[in-house]
Amino acid sequence: MEKYAVRNIRLCTKDCLCLFVCPTGATDTENSIIDVEKCIGCGACAEACPSKAISLVPTIYPIPPRKEDTVVAAMNRLSAKKADEEAVARKIAGATDKDGLYRLMKAVEKSIRLSNADVLRESGYLLPQGDEAVALLKDWLWNPPTPDFPKETAEKLAELMGINS
Amino acid sequence: MKYICQVCGYVYDEASEACPFDQLPDSWQCPWCKAPKTQFKPEQAEAPAEEASDAADDAGADAGSGLAGGSGFAGDAAGADDAGDLKQLSPGQLAALCTNLARGCEKQYKEEESKLFAELAAYFTAAVPPAEDASVEALAKQLQDEISLYPGTRAAADIVRDRGAARALVWGEKVTRMLSSLVSRYLEEGEAMLADTEIWICTACGFIYIGETPPELCPVCKVPSWKFEKIEGRR
Incomplete structure (x- = not known):
């Protein structure tokens, strides 16, 4: 499987081992993104990185197994419900001048969106x-x-x- | 007797506590996730074998009614056994779907694709017709209704051993139980509930936490505290 290296800047502790071991100079970028043009996917940087900030990801991802129609149907019902609730929370947040209610409804709106995205991910849209x-x-x-x-x-x-x- | 929190799984074991569960004040909260006392169930009620078979019975009926175009999702009215119709989604669902795809691209370090899917999510969000009854009471009722959908949905996943869907449903139910408790509490306490305190959201699962600082680990999905985001007031 063809792979290339990616760096999670949140985890990078600037030990710079990736610079020392990269055979093509793909990791010496200032913006944290490893140069995909130069990366040959050898994995030397990921192995050397002390903070485990670098991982190898495939160029082509495997296709996930198909979801059963019964699961998709049941999940879609739930998802439709969540979408309606999200619209209610959004409207309340937009109309209120109370700080507590505004923040609570923003939280509810975001929470429902995240959890609905997760439900849809598991309804056939993983990838x-x-x-x-x-x-x-x-x-x-x-x-x-x-x-x-x-x-x-x-x-x-x-x-x-x-x-x- | 042991009592289990339905949001985070915390066990209140009367054998090692000074106070019997029944005698705890109504204002008592789960020490891990701050769910109210009402979200606790005695351990026996959660007997796994019984629950699973009950849920499976429900599922037959539930998944069936979904397929027969009973109610709920867009595309109901059309041919029930056409798999294509099951995927007919409302603008609100398409918005959430695009948010999911944006997150998927972000996880693959595809920033540009992620940004474009987020733009589509914003478009579909704006295309959602405004809610008719936008009251906190209506929202509380809808969240209650949503909680009742989980056993049937979970059973539809379990019958075909769809572990991924089951996982999403476990998180979804817990997160929704918390939302439901918080919205009900707001109806009782009003603004006093949130004065001088912050609201935090877990950016991985959507769990909501009220307090000065976020919990060290998300009580639902167990990500560390830096994955929590503070909900800001109006600027």
């Missing part, structure tokens, strides 16, 4: 490169859901992800 997500993106390109749909954003995504529309 952005997976069949379901790619099909959705293609569908938006062919049939934009509304006239004001940001088609250029979807086009840029398709291009970056190597999707032929």
